[in-house]
Amino acid sequence: MGPDEAELIDRLARRDRAAIEQVVRAHHSFLVGMVMPLVGMELAEDVVQEAWIKALTAVSRFEGRARLRTWLAQIALNTARSRRRSQSREISLEEWGRDPGSPLVERLAGNGHWKDPPGAWHHTTPEELLTEEELRECIEKHVQRLPPDQQTVLRLREFESLELEEIGLITELSEGNVRVLLHRARQKLHAMIDHFQKVGTC
């Protein structure tokens, strides 16, 4: 933790209104986007509001072992899990962090070699691929359809550019686990783009 963050945390612990406003404005949108895969868009802001109140109550006990953003994200994610549990949606949470296996399994033969290898794509750059507006919509839709753990890891990595170590701290998963979930999410989106390249729809 740098001196600026230490000072900010000290001000938060003293309930300095300007410091509270500074951190809420800096991190609220990030936290809302992060809990959306777990609780849905309608509840996400309410969950994060609850997390802010918990975090500000506990900030004097913040030991600075992680960055403030990481600590806030842990509280928000735990609040989202509690909310999800209270809505009897525990089943999918039991699967949190579990590797579902390769989505390519049907395209690979029993000996591990391709039986349905990837086809040629018409485009070779993201810009070319995204000239098809429908593909952009397909990617957004398929990101939302990923299981909550894969979606959370993918969003934190690809959209927020967090390091795997920080994602592991936030999600309470090992770095190895984060790597696997991220790869599975990317593989699913690759499969969707591959399908789109073949048939023109997702």
Add this chain to the structure above:
Amino acid sequence: MLNCHKVTDMGSDLLEGRSRWAERAAVRLHLMLCDGYRRYLRQLRLTIATIRRVRPRQPHVNTDQVLEAIDRSDKR
């Protein structure tokens, strides 16, 4: 030697430089022999770059409402 199933599982680590030396050597050997994997790896790299461009719209948030809720909780 690694088969295609094993090397496809290693794609992200390979592209982001997180694989160990021995794994990289084994994958390089596989790449020389397997058209399917060469294409897969190229497409996976393009998939990652494309996802990063499709940053979803930021959720609509109301920070003033959150600050009011924090103020109310302080007064309790």
